[in-house]
Amino acid sequence: MLQSVNESLLDFIKTNIPGDIGAEACIAEGSVYSAILKTANKMNSDLIIIGSHRPTMGDFLLGPNAARVVRHAECSVLVVRN
Template identity: 40%
Template sequence: MKIMAALDLSKNAVGILEKAVAQTKQSGGELTILVVAEDFMDIGDYFQVETVRASEKFLDAAKAAAAGYAAKAKDLGVVAEVVVEQGVSPADLIVKVAEDKKIDLLILGSRSKKGLDRFLIGSVASKIVAHAPCSVLVVR
């Protein structure tokens, strides 16, 4: 079974990674860790030095986090492939990587909400659930 953990730089990412490692061990499968460096604007539309520097900082932070997640997975007993992508739509990138890698199970998080919002999953997670080519496990 091919499993992919789509992780961000939040404090919840390690818990999601732990679930993905447990699923990988249980299934005897392979684990891919995906971290997306989100661009908040299309660089082609707003090509300015400040935008490029910010974009590079997001990418550097994503690469550092991905390396840390890979080390954590290895400590937990699973060697994972690491993929870092950058773009304006994390959901689209996650779905595309899942398609390209023929992932069987995608594991991701959803931001916790209060009040009426607690009955809804986040917009990124919702889009992924709707468009993923595989089963999706949303972890809170």
């Protein structure tokens, strides 16, 4: 299943991101924000692009993944709403 997701992601990048932009994709497992932060550090990323949604009551108590990534990332983070 991960292979299929990775292939779909690579197809999306080829179709939607110009070739002169050094975009890379990585599929990871684990806690969402932790996996994103570890992968970004491992890949020496310059930018993390992450989607966000309207917070629910649970998000206020636990903190949404996007907010955790923004707070703890060592590189810039672009948050895309909806």
